[in-house]
Amino acid sequence: MKKRFFTAVASVTMVFSLVITGCGKSAPADNSSANNSNSKPIVLRVGYILSTGSDADKGAEKFKELVNKNSKGRIDVQTFPNSQLGSDQDMINAQQSGSLEMEISGDGPVNIFEPGFGALTMPFAFRDTDHMLKVYNGPIGQQLNEAFVKDKGVRLVGVWARGPRYLTANKEIKTPADLQGYKLRVPTQTTYVETWKKLGAIPTALNLSELYTALQQGVVGGQENPLAIISTSSFFQVQKYVMDTQHVYGPYLVTVSDKFYSSLPADLKKVVEDALKEATTYEISVVKDGETQFRTDLEKKGMKFVNVDRQAFLDKMQGLPEQLEKSLKWIPGQYQQIVETK
Secondary structure, three states: OOOOOOOHHHHHHHHHHHHHOOOOOOOOOOHHHHHHHOOOOOOEEEEOOOOOOHHHHHHHHHHHHHHHHOOOOOOOEEEEEOOOOHHHHHHHHHHHOOOOOEEEOOOOOHHHHHHHHHHHHHHOOOOOHHHHHHHHOOOOHHHHHHHEEEEOOEEEEEEOOOOOOOEEOOOOOOOOHOOOOEEEEOOOHHHHHHHHHHOEEEOOOOHHHHHHHEEEEEEEEEEEEHHHHHOOOOOOOOOOEEEEEEEOOOOOEEEEEHHHHHHHOOOHHHHHHHHHHHHHHHHHHHHHHHHHHHHHHHHHHOEEEEEEOHHHHHHOOOOHHHHHHHHHOOOOHHHHHHHHOO
16 A cells, blocks of 8 residues: 555644644633532533444544543543434534534534635545644644634544545546546535546435445446445445545544533643543554555455556646635635645
8 A cells, every 4th residue: 555644643743732722712610510529520422423333433432431541530421423413513513502522523514614624625635644634733723723613612622534535446547537437426525526527527426325236236337435435335346446546535523612621620621632642643543554454355355456647636637626716715725735735
């Protein structure tokens, strides 16, 4: 596998000094009851739509273990996977009202609540996971956090990794020329649809639950997803090739209700922050190990990984980011700022 996925992760801890202290610097609450050993523990619920056993779930369970241990019972972290607390939008709204303490989501809330930051979701914007982490843990991530706090009362406190997305098909696709007129299932997100149109494919909207049958019956010729979904959805039974496009490096975003965060006494804030740092490092290592294993397993099941001409895809996309910046009202110049981050 190319080394784009993980070149360094030391920068991940930058997010905590940037986003936790960067805005809304409210004084620690007295919250004397939280310091009383006889009082009930503070409940910290963590909701996410992701499934039990997913990388995000493993990170959440590590966070839970660390906080429950290091707070000496003063905080009780409870995890709720599998959309038990609703959609991402539901959980962002619940954090705003203070009825939910924490959420782990993909970058969907960026498009829903802060569409000006849509360049962060553009395919091929990030070179690798390290690049993505540097952007989210740097000035752009700080601006995003400030916008979340101001507009939704939600604080960005962690940026975790996800496996990159790969293109699969029943033929080798090495350049955009091989994609011309090819029916491809893609998410309905505008940036995805317009990107694959620009690259010459015919984007087709299908629910993930319908995709296996659609591939089997030839309704679409290919699709794109992380290796974890390609494997767990058994797409290896209906697709022969995995193109090493790694065209999207998206994060898992860990957010916390600003009302809740501001109510914590200083010592418990430190417990939460330290646990997030450790859980972040752990989750990133889980994703890295999982990528290697998924690739090995898919190759054993008969899928062939195909190297692609990444620069040819980038060349074909010329002008599209600028077009989307205008039509979707992205923050001017932010896409270029992302690309130029080293």
